[in-house]
Amino acid sequence: MKFRLATAAAVMTLGLAGTAYAATPAEVVARHVESMKVGKLQPIMDDYSADTVVVTPEGLVAGQMPARGPGIYSGQAQAQRVFATLTDKDHHAGIKAMETTIEPAGPDSAILHWVQFKGQPQQVSGKDVFIVRKDKIVFQAIFVD
Numbered sequence: 001m002k003f004r005l006a007t008a009a010a011v012m013t014l015g016l017a018g019t020a021y022a023a024t025p026a027e028v029v030a031r032h033v034e035s036m037k038v039g040k041l042q043p044i045m046d047d048y049s050a051d052t053v054v055v056t057p058e059g060l061v062a063g064q065m066p067a068r069g070p071g072i073y074s075g076q077a078q079a080q081r082v083f084a085t086l087t088d089k090d091h092h093a094g095i096k097a098m099e100t101t102i103e104p105a106g107p108d109s110a111i112l113h114w115v116q117f118k119g120q121p122q123q124v125s126g127k128d129v130f131i132v133r134k135d136k137i138v139f140q141a142i143f144v145d
Helices: 025-038 041-045 076-086 092-096
Strands: 003-006 011-014 048-056 071-074 099-104 109-116 124-133 136-144
Touching: 025 041, 025 092, 025 099, 025 109, 025 124, 025 136, 041 076, 048 076, 071 076
Parallel strands: 048 136
Antiparallel strands: 003 011, 048 071, 099 109, 109 124, 124 136
């Protein structure tokens, strides 16, 4: 018999012996999406490892370097720039209304399929690829269709 415990900081499964098991990548991504929709930066950043790498499409973050091409944000402090942008007043409405599905993609990975403003003229969709280790996102690549 297994019991599920959920908190804002972690999702884990406990076996009868009380041994803690890491959340699946899909569970970590689901928790991440919930934090994104609320728009509070610290719970979002709690999902990321200290040495995370986040790759974004061209121009997502103001002042993105290189100015042309994908942005590569190495480390949690740099990655925070991405999520500060996605939760700001100009972007959060799309995140809040986003429809998502999560596809497990291996023992340490998941793919998030998302659509913002579905059926409206400003509709945008894409997918994010996540690598998760020890309940933390160590890599994320964001792709816009």
